[in-house]
Amino acid sequence: MSIPDKVVNRLALYHFILEDLKDDEQYISSTKIAQLLNIDNSQVRKDIKYLDNSGKCRVGYDARRLKKAIEDCLGFQQKKDAFIIGAGNLGSALAKYDSFQDYGLNILAMFDNDPKKIGTTINGKEVFNLTKVGNLVRRLNVEIAILTIPREYAKGVALYLAGAGIKYIWNFTPCVLDVPSDVKVWNENLIGSFLQFTNNDEV
C-alpha cells in the first residue's frame, strides 16, 4: 500500500516521540502524540491505521509495538546505501548525523574536488575525488547521491552523477536539476520550507 508523503513524514515524527519515551512509559495515547505535534487527534489515529499495528487498548497504543510497526512499515531495516557529494559543512553535518543509520540510510563515502579534503575521513567516511564516483557507483552498487555542493556547480555535477549511474539524487542545493528522466530527484527545499513556516504564521 502506498502511503501519502505527509503521512510518512508524520510517522517519522511519531517515531521520534516513541524513541524519547522513558522505559516505564508502556503506553501512549493519540491525544498525547497530537498535543506534542499540535495536530488533530483524529489525524494521528488515521495515520496509525496505515500500519500493521494491533497494539491498541483502552489506555492507548503499546509504545514498543507501535514503534516496531512504524519501523517495519517505513523499512528502517532495509539499508539504503548512499554517497554524499560535497564535503563542505552541510555534507559533513549529514555524514556526522548518526541517526540516519537507525532509519536505514547508510552513507558509504563522500566525494569532493578539493585536494585538501580528498583522502580525509569524516565520521569514518572517506572523502574521494569526485572523478572516482562512477567507479565506486559500479563497485559498491550505490544508487543514491546526496548533493550538498555550491549552487553554481549543482546542475553540472547532477548530470555527471547521472552519467556515472546514480539513480536517485537527494538535492540540498537551491537549484532545480535537469537530469535524464530515469534519475529521480528529491528536492530538500530548505528555502521553501522556511517560506512555508513564515508564510503560515506571519512571523
Place this chain on the structure above:
Amino acid sequence: MSIPDKVVNRLALYHFILEDLKDDEQYISSTKIAQLLNIDNSQVRKDIKYLDNSGKCRVGYDARRLKKAIEDCLGFQQKKDAFIIGAGNLGSALAKYDSFQDYGLNILAMFDNDPKKIGTTINGKEVFNLTKVGNLVRRLNVEIAILTIPREYAKGVALYLAGAGIKYIWNFTPCVLDVPSDVKVWNENLIGSFLQFTNNDEV
C-alpha cells in the same frame, strides 16, 4: 489569501528555475517548468494563479514579472531576523548559506556552549554563549531560532529558548520538542524527508 504549504514549496522551486534562466530567455512556459520538476503542467498553471501576475502571453510567462510576483507573494523583501542555535557543522552550513538572505531570512548571530566556538565568527556571524540568548532576543527583537544542536539537548534547549522569548523554532533535530503553546515549531524532518523519497520509489 493563505497559500497551501505544498504550493509555497513549489513556488520557491519555480523561483530557483527563474533565477537560473539566461538573460536572453525572456519567457518561460508552464510546460518547461513542469518538465523540469517532473510534475503536471496544469499544476504549475494552478499554482501561478495564486500570484498577482498578469504577465502571461501566448509564448509563456514573462520571466522577470513572474519572478517578481513570486518574490512579492512570498515576502522575500520582508526580512525576518533569526538566530542559529548550535555552531556545529549544520549550524555553520546554514550560516554560510548566503541564498537565505535573498529569500528574506537574515541570520544575525549564532549561539553555542562550547568555549572553543564562543567568540569566533562564521560567515560574519558571531558565536555567543548560549546563556546570552535571552538578552540578545530582547535587544535585537528576534523571534526565530534555528535549532541545530545534538538530539540529546534539543528538548531542554527548546524550553530554554521559549523562556528567553523566542516565538518560532525551526527544528533541525530528530526530536519532537515540547514547548509552551505560544511557541510555534516547524520540524525540518530530514529523516521523514528521506523516508518519503525512498518509500515512494522503492530504492
